[in-house]
Amino acid sequence: MFLELDGHGPHYSQLTRALKSAILSGRLSTGARLPSTRVLAEELGLSRITVLTAYEQLRAEGYIVGRVGSGSYVSTSHAEPMLPRRAPAIPGTPLTRYAKRARQLADWSITTRHCDRRLDMQYGRSQINPTLGAIWGRELAWASTRTRLEYASNQGLPALREQVCDYLARRRGIRTTSDRVLIVSGTQQAISLTSRVLLDEGDEVGIEDPHYFGAWQQFGAHGASLQAIPTDHEGLVCSALPAQAPRLVMVTPSHQFPAGPALSLPRRQELLRYAQAKNCWIMEDDYDGELRYDSAPLPTLRSLDDDDRVIYVGTFSKVMFGALRLGYMVLPEALCDDFVNAKYLCDRGNPAIEQAALAHFMEDGGFERHLRYVTKELSARRRELIAGLQQYVGDRVQIADAHAGMHVTVWLPDYGHEQVDAVIAEAHGRGLGLYSIAPHYRKPPTVPGLILGYCGLSRAQLHEAMQLFGESLDAVDAARKPLSMRRHSA
Amino acid sequence: MFLELDGHGPHYSQLTRALKSAILSGRLSTGARLPSTRVLAEELGLSRITVLTAYEQLRAEGYIVGRVGSGSYVSTSHAEPMLPRRAPAIPGTPLTRYAKRARQLADWSITTRHCDRRLDMQYGRSQINPTLGAIWGRELAWASTRTRLEYASNQGLPALREQVCDYLARRRGIRTTSDRVLIVSGTQQAISLTSRVLLDEGDEVGIEDPHYFGAWQQFGAHGASLQAIPTDHEGLVCSALPAQAPRLVMVTPSHQFPAGPALSLPRRQELLRYAQAKNCWIMEDDYDGELRYDSAPLPTLRSLDDDDRVIYVGTFSKVMFGALRLGYMVLPEALCDDFVNAKYLCDRGNPAIEQAALAHFMEDGGFERHLRYVTKELSARRRELIAGLQQYVGDRVQIADAHAGMHVTVWLPDYGHEQVDAVIAEAHGRGLGLYSIAPHYRKPPTVPGLILGYCGLSRAQLHEAMQLFGESLDAVDAARKPLSMRRHSA
Numbered sequence: 001m002f003l004e005l006d007g008h009g010p011h012y013s014q015l016t017r018a019l020k021s022a023i024l025s026g027r028l029s030t031g032a033r034l035p036s037t038r039v040l041a042e043e044l045g046l047s048r049i050t051v052l053t054a055y056e057q058l059r060a061e062g063y064i065v066g067r068v069g070s071g072s073y074v075s076t077s078h079a080e081p082m083l084p085r086r087a088p089a090i091p092g093t094p095l096t097r098y099a100k101r102a103r104q105l106a107d108w109s110i111t112t113r114h115c116d117r118r119l120d121m122q123y124g125r126s127q128i129n130p131t132l133g134a135i136w137g138r139e140l141a142w143a144s145t146r147t148r149l150e151y152a153s154n155q156g157l158p159a160l161r162e163q164v165c166d167y168l169a170r171r172r173g174i175r176t177t178s179d180r181v182l183i184v185s186g187t188q189q190a191i192s193l194t195s196r197v198l199l200d201e202g203d204e205v206g207i208e209d210p211h212y213f214g215a216w217q218q219f220g221a222h223g224a225s226l227q228a229i230p231t232d233h234e235g236l237v238c239s240a241l242p243a244q245a246p247r248l249v250m251v252t253p254s255h256q257f258p259a260g261p262a263l264s265l266p267r268r269q270e271l272l273r274y275a276q277a278k279n280c281w282i283m284e285d286d287y288d289g290e291l292r293y294d295s296a297p298l299p300t301l302r303s304l305d306d307d308d309r310v311i312y313v314g315t316f317s318k319v320m321f322g323a324l325r326l327g328y329m330v331l332p333e334a335l336c337d338d339f340v341n342a343k344y345l346c347d348r349g350n351p352a353i354e355q356a357a358l359a360h361f362m363e364d365g366g367f368e369r370h371l372r373y374v375t376k377e378l379s380a381r382r383r384e385l386i387a388g389l390q391q392y393v394g395d396r397v398q399i400a401d402a403h404a405g406m407h408v409t410v411w412l413p414d415y416g417h418e419q420v421d422a423v424i425a426e427a428h429g430r431g432l433g434l435y436s437i438a439p440h441y442r443k444p445p446t447v448p449g450l451i452l453g454y455c456g457l458s459r460a461q462l463h464e465a466m467q468l469f470g471e472s473l474d475a476v477d478a479a480r481k482p483l484s485m486r487r488h489s490a
Numbered sequence: 491m492f493l494e495l496d497g498h499g500p501h502y503s504q505l506t507r508a509l510k511s512a513i514l515s516g517r518l519s520t521g522a523r524l525p526s527t528r529v530l531a532e533e534l535g536l537s538r539i540t541v542l543t544a545y546e547q548l549r550a551e552g553y554i555v556g557r558v559g560s561g562s563y564v565s566t567s568h569a570e571p572m573l574p575r576r577a578p579a580i581p582g583t584p585l586t587r588y589a590k591r592a593r594q595l596a597d598w599s600i601t602t603r604h605c606d607r608r609l610d611m612q613y614g615r616s617q618i619n620p621t622l623g624a625i626w627g628r629e630l631a632w633a634s635t636r637t638r639l640e641y642a643s644n645q646g647l648p649a650l651r652e653q654v655c656d657y658l659a660r661r662r663g664i665r666t667t668s669d670r671v672l673i674v675s676g677t678q679q680a681i682s683l684t685s686r687v688l689l690d691e692g693d694e695v696g697i698e699d700p701h702y703f704g705a706w707q708q709f710g711a712h713g714a715s716l717q718a719i720p721t722d723h724e725g726l727v728c729s730a731l732p733a734q735a736p737r738l739v740m741v742t743p744s745h746q747f748p749a750g751p752a753l754s755l756p757r758r759q760e761l762l763r764y765a766q767a768k769n770c771w772i773m774e775d776d777y778d779g780e781l782r783y784d785s786a787p788l789p790t791l792r793s794l795d796d797d798d799r800v801i802y803v804g805t806f807s808k809v810m811f812g813a814l815r816l817g818y819m820v821l822p823e824a825l826c827d828d829f830v831n832a833k834y835l836c837d838r839g840n841p842a843i844e845q846a847a848l849a850h851f852m853e854d855g856g857f858e859r860h861l862r863y864v865t866k867e868l869s870a871r872r873r874e875l876i877a878g879l880q881q882y883v884g885d886r887v888q889i890a891d892a893h894a895g896m897h898v899t900v901w902l903p904d905y906g907h908e909q910v911d912a913v914i915a916e917a918h919g920r921g922l923g924l925y926s927i928a929p930h931y932r933k934p935p936t937v938p939g940l941i942l943g944y945c946g947l948s949r950a951q952l953h954e955a956m957q958l959f960g961e962s963l964d965a966v967d968a969a970r971k972p973l974s975m976r977r978h979s980a
Contacts (some may be wrong), residue, residue, distance in 0.1 A: 012658070024794070062755060062788050075755075096690045104832040127638055137634030142845070144627030149811035150615055152538070162706070175507075185675075185837040192836045200586045201691075265552060265565075298552050304514070321639035323842030338585070341592040346682045346836065347675040347707045352813030353630070354841060451881045 003044065011046055012053040019054060027314035034064060034072040039487060044260050050088050097201070102221040110147060119465045120433035123407045124322065125456035128374050132321065135366065136357070154349035155340045156183025156328070159359035164314075164328045171290050173303040174312065176330050182339050183350050186327040187287055190313040191215050194248070194283060195222035196342045197335060204246035208236050210440035212257050212285070215250060228442040231256055233400065235263030238270040245278030253301050254289030255402045258440050258451050260409040261398060262298055262402040272301065275309050281332075284309045288318045288405040290371065293379040294393060307331045316358065318406060319371060326350060378406060384459040385452060388466025396473055400449075407453040419476055420448035426472035432465055434472075493534065501536055502543040513553050513564055524554060524562040530969065560839055562606070578748035578816050587691070592711040607694060609955045610923035613897045615746060618864050622811065624785025625856065634849035644839035645830045646818070647850035654804075654818045659854060663793040664802065666820050672829050673840050676817040677777055680803040681705050684773060685712035686832045687825060694736035698726050700930035702747050702775070705740060718932040723890065725753030728760040737767030744779030745892045748930050748941050750899040752788055752892040762791065765799050771822075772800045778808045778895040780861065783869040797937070798822045806848065808896060809861060813905050816840060816848060868896060874949040875942060878956025886963055890939075897943040899927060909966055910938035916962035922955055924962075 035043070039049040039330065041175040044051075048180040055072055058064045066072045068364040095103070129135075155161070161178035169176040184190050190215070199205065201223035207215060209228035219226055227246060230237045235256045241249065251271065255261035263271070275282050302312040315327035331339050345351065361367045385408060389397060397410040412420055420436060427434045437449035454462055493512065494964065495504040512518040525533070527541040534541075545562055548554045585593070619625075645651070651668035658664040674680050683703070691713035697705060699718035702917040707712045709716055717736060720727045725746045731739070741761065743753035753761070763770050774791040792802040805817035820831050833839065851857045875898060879887060902910055910926060918925045927939035944952055 008665075009659070017665070020789075024796075095687075096688060096693075098690075099687050099828045099831075102828065102835060106827075106831050133635045133637070133639060135629035136843075140630035140634060141627035147813065149813045151807075151812035169503070175498070178840075188835070189837040196586075197589050198586060203586075214835070214838070221831075221835055231779060234537045246533060299510075316643075322641035323637065323639045325837065325839070325841040337596075338589045338592065341589075341596050341711075345592060345678070345704070345711055347679040347815065347817070348704070351815045351841060351844060353626075354844070436970070 005044075011050045012057070015044070015046065015054040018056055018059045020063060023058075028074050030074055030333060031416070032074045034074070036071070038255050040293060049473060051143075059239065060442040066414075067241070069188060073438075089234075097223060098221055101223065102217070105217040105220050108199060109223075117428055118431035118432035119468065120456055121451075121453045121460055121465060122433060123451050124318075125453060128377050128455055129370055135370070136320075136361075139357035139361050139366070140353060143353045143360060147353050147356040149352070150240045152349055152355070154344040155179065157352060157355035157359060158351065159363075160355045161328075163359045163362040167312070167367075168312075168330065172286065172300050172314075174300055174330060175303075180331050180333065181333055182329045184327050184329055184343065185325045185347075185350060187212070187285060187313055187315045188218065189346075190216050190285075190311075190327060191283075192222075192327050193329075193339055193342045193346065194311060195219060195224065196340045196346070198248055198281060199224045203248075204242075204244075204250040206241060206246045208251055208256065208260055209442050210257070210437060211250075212252070212287075213440060216442075219250075230443075231259055231261070232379065233259050233261050236269050236271065238267050238274060238483045241271075241274055242274065245274075245280045248283060249275065250283040250285060251301070252285045252287065254286050254292075254297070255404040257285070257287065257409065258409060258437055259449070260400040260402055260407075263301075268298065268301055268304055272307070272310075276307050280309075281335075283312050284312045286312060286314050289314075290319055291375060291378060292404045293375070293382060302330060308334070308370060311335070318373065320474075322359075323356065324358075326354060327419045363408055367481035378454070381454045381457070381459055381462055382408065385454045385466065388463050389469075392466045392470025394470075394475060406455045407451050409449055409451055411447045411449045413447045415448055415476075417444070417448045419480065420450070422479070423469075423472045424450075424478045426475045427468060430468045430472060432468040434469065456481055495534075503539060505544040506535070506547045506729075506860065507550055510553060511572055513548075513625045518564050520564055522564045522681075524564070526561070536867045551900045552646070572900070587713060588730050591713065592707070595707040595710050599931070601944045607918055607923035608921035609951055609958065610946055611941075611955060612818055612923060612925060612946065613640070613941050613943035614808075614898075618867050618945055619860055622860065625860070628855050629847035629851050630843060631838075633843045633850060634813050637842050637846040639842070642839055642842040642845070644834040646671065646840065647842060647849060649846040649853075650845045651818075653849045653852040656742065657857075658802075658804070658820065661774065662790050662804075662819060664790055665793075669822050670817045670823065670826055672821055672826075672833060673845060674817050674819055674833065675680060675837075675840060676702050676807050677775060677803055678708065680775075680817060680819050681708045681740075681773075681834075682712075682827055683819075683832045683836065684801060685709060685714065685743070686836070687828045688738055688771060689714050693738075694732075694734075695702045696731060696736045696739040697740055698746060699932050700747070700749055700927060700935075701740075701772045702742070703930060704775075706776075706932075709740075720933075721749055721751070723977060724749050724757050726757060726761065728757050728764060731761075735764075735770045738771045738900055739765065740773040740775060740968045741791070742775045744776050744782075744787070745894040746773070747777060748897065748899060748927055749939070750890040750892055750895070750897075751793075755788055755836060758794055759789065762794060762797070762800075770799075771825075774800050774802045776802060776804050779804075780809055780863060781868060781896065782894045783865070783872060787859075792820060798824065809864065810848075814844065816844060820976055830899060847955070868945070871944045871947070871949055871952055872898065873954045875956065879959075882956045882960025883963060887940075896945040897941050899939055901939045903937045905938055905966075907938045909970065910940070912969070913959075913962045914940075916965045920958045922958040924959065 001017040002200060003019055008014065037048050037055060041048040043049045064072045065075050107396065131323050158178060159183040160183055163177055164181050165178050168176060184193065195218060199222055203224055205224045206227050206229050208231050216226060227242060235253060236251050251263065253268060255262060265272055274317050282301060286300060302310045309332055312330035312331065316324050396414060397412055400409045400411060424434045424436060434452050436442050437451050457465060493508040494805045495508055498504065500693060527538050527545060531538040531541045553565055554562045555565050648668060650673055651671040654671050655666055655668050658666060674683065685708060685731050689712055693714055694717060695709050695714045696717050698721050706716060717732060719730050724740050725743060741753065743758060745752060772791060792800045799822055801822065802820035806814050819829065827828060886904060887902055890899045914926060925941050927941050928934050947955060
């Protein structure tokens with residue numbers, strides 16, 4: 001009997017696969033008697049135990065019948081041989097419109113790339129509190145023995161929803177009740193559920209320019225017609241909102257992502273009046289609104305919303321850590337049931353133990369302590385960053401900032417886009433990872449800018465990083481000086 | 491100054507809200523000087539600290555300017571008053587097609603109801619191992635300090651994907667590599683992602699009758715055109731598959747859900763040939779395929795699939811616990827990138843700590859030990875259940891079973907649907923929760939049946955439950971006897 005072993009894994013697995021293949025292809029026909037284990041072992045140069053194990057496996061899977069000693073036979077239920085293997089698989093399969101759009105939009109590099117330099121200023125790193133892993137581990141262990149392990153509420157653990165309500169009332173001026181709160185896996189899922197509930201294919205969505213790329217991708221893949229609305233130093237330019245209302249406007253009022261400014265109070269009111277007049281929904285993405293340093297926070301849109309049309313989205317990805325995958329939505333009454341339905345249909349709710357751990361962490365005060373630590377530490381890093389900018393970079397950059405969050409955006413009005421690319425390349429050569437803001441725009445800004453994430457680096461590292469930034473600028477300045485000299489002398 | 495406190499929460503919050511409302515409505519106009527804290531405290535009968543706290547809050551939020559002592563003024567950025575509050579909110583908002591369909595399908599009672607009887611035989615309870623909570627807590631604590639807390643791979647932690655590959659090779663005869671495995675939140679999310687990637691609105695899906703209701707709901711809400719294909723004692727009736735191929739056929743080959751039989755090997759081959767001939771995809775939902783007791787397992791469709799068109803879905807909800815929210819898909823090469831894209835867009839991946847804990851649990855052998863315990867315990871409960879059926883119920887029921895899983899389906903061919911409803915009511919009266927199989931069908935079966943979930947009850951409880959089931963049948967038999975007597979004597 002010819003059996004070709006494929007060389008992957010233990011011998012008995014190889015033999016099992018080879019025999020299956022012989023049976024399914026019809027080379028070993030129905031009812032055929034297999035060689036005895038002794039004979040086959042000798043034939044193939046394998047131990048008898050190996051052959052016995054393979055036969056046992058085939059018997060357990062119904063390929064062969066009979067017992068060792070009285071002979072093994074190919075089971076009659078394998079009567080019809082399979083068609084031969086075809087490759088490549090299904091080349092002509094039509095893609096769905098969603099999959100096509102997702103492929104077109106699938107440039108994940110913007111949100112997930114690392115340039116892997118020693119000092120990396122990528123936005124979104126969140127491991128600020130070195131003891132959080134251990135603290136969180138204790139919370140998880142605590143919750144594991146106190147949580148029902150069965151399917152939980154798809155709307156989210158009631159205890160966590162209650163804690164979120166308290167937190168929003170204290171920190172964000174939002175009054176709500178737990179039946180209006182939906183626990184989600186983070187902002188990305190909030191956007192995905194919102195697409196499901198609010199947008200038919202072709203419906204229009206207004207989104208800030210620049211914006212969180214994952215939102216643009218999700219709305220786009222869903223089939224929404226996206227309109228990028230410009231922003232300035234007061235955030236979304238409300239006067240640029242379309243006369244024909246979209247179904248939804250998505251904004252980051254606390255800290256425009258990623259450009260930096262807060263949406264001014266007059267603009268907040270203008271946006272709410274627009275939504276009311278045009279009968280559209282607003283999604284308020286408050287991704288890092290609680291991380292504020294030395295300025296007074298503005299009221300959230302949701303807290304100003306007398307008309308119940310703001311969908312508020314918060315996340316623990318920034319204040320806790322990205323791998324947690326927990327966030328929350330505060331929903332208008334008219335949409336609440338539909339979002340809870342959609343959450344059920346999408347994944348039946350979030351893991352219960354992590355929700356119980358977080359509820360306990362919040363109730364117990366541990367979360368507030370962590371938040372104070374993080375705010376203090378980030379504030380110190382931010383000061384270090386800005387001091388370093390002043391010392392080494394000076395007035396070659398302008399800072400656009402809402403005194404919040406985990407990054408500072410700087411503009412370089414005296415440089416062209418290509419020169420800033422050269423600065424980035426110089427920085428990379430010096431071990432500093434810098435990131436341009438341009439990929440976050442649909443319509444690239446006239447002035448080039450950089451996003452300086454200060455979460456992943458210590459204060460000492462930030463000082464060094466700004467020194468390297470300054471050196472990188474010096475290098476580019478030196479290279480272009482002859483040009484301007486020439487111009488002056490011309 | 492007239493200020494109405496709303497009575498919710500601490501006094502300072504009430505006062506803050508009342509002042510905000512006065513400012514936003516224009517009753518306190520821009521630039522107006524607020525009363526001193528002392529005067530307002532006296533006027534409202536509040537402590538001065540309360541008023542100070544409220545003013546501080548308003549100052550922090552940018553509503554007022556100035557300092558205590560020199561007077562507080564309404565900030566000029568509140569120039570335009572808000573429109574008055576309208577209720578109810580947005581009554582005329584059109585629902586999306588998805589939301590409309592989800593509302594129509596939103597009878598969650600089938601999958602989530604409990605009748606809350608002392609002995610409850612609901613399907614899907616999974617807390618069999620009483621030490622699992624503590625064991626799992628230790629794994630989580632272990633993983634918390636060893637896992638990067640930043641955003642992880644949206645395809646799933648590589649270590650867990652590797653463990654899933656090993657596990658599938660050993661337990662389910664599936665050979666795959668970790669780049670073809672996608673970690674998901676469970677079967678429901680697998681269905682949701684499959685809808686996104688494979689189905690445009692109106693595309694046809696073949697699904698077994700009976701079936702998991704969450705699949706019907708998700709495909710239906712997504713806009714698929716659903717065709718229920720009948721099943722019999724060999725599982726899906728392949729000859730009933732439509733001549734015009736659907737895009738996708740979803741099946742539960744190991745243990746038809748919820749009716750019980752395994753898809754026979756000839757039918758497996760017939761289904762694969764059908765998919766190949768018609769160029770459609772198959773989703774193999776192997777929700778409890780590893781929980782087998784005294785029969786040899788049949789090969790999974792995926793392991794027989796030479797044509798790379800089977801999407802294999804496994805879940806840890808049954809073998810671990812429902813609140814874990816972790817499962818996995820083995821993807822055809824042609825679809826892999828599209829599913830990973832869709833996972834990113836839906837939620838950016840599952841929590842990293844739980845994935846790391848599970849990978850360690852699997853690598854360390856703890857998972858196999860747990861699985862052996864669960865299999866042994868469930869097997870003993872199943873035997874107890876069947877012995878109890880034989881003792882108290884006898885040949886009044888027929889057992890349809892693949893010797894697998896966490897429930898046994900029984901048919902009552904001598905009873906009408908109304909009589910079985912009466913049996914259920916009798917059982918409820920005796921403290922026993924019984925569940926009809928009928929709601930899981932589109933086309934109700936001619937013979938009534940019951941799903942007996944044996945996960946939530948101990949062996950002693952199962953014995954008692956079968957005794958109560960027998961008594962409930964006796965009561966209904968007694969009530970109908972006179973009828974049949976009368977018929978005989980007529």
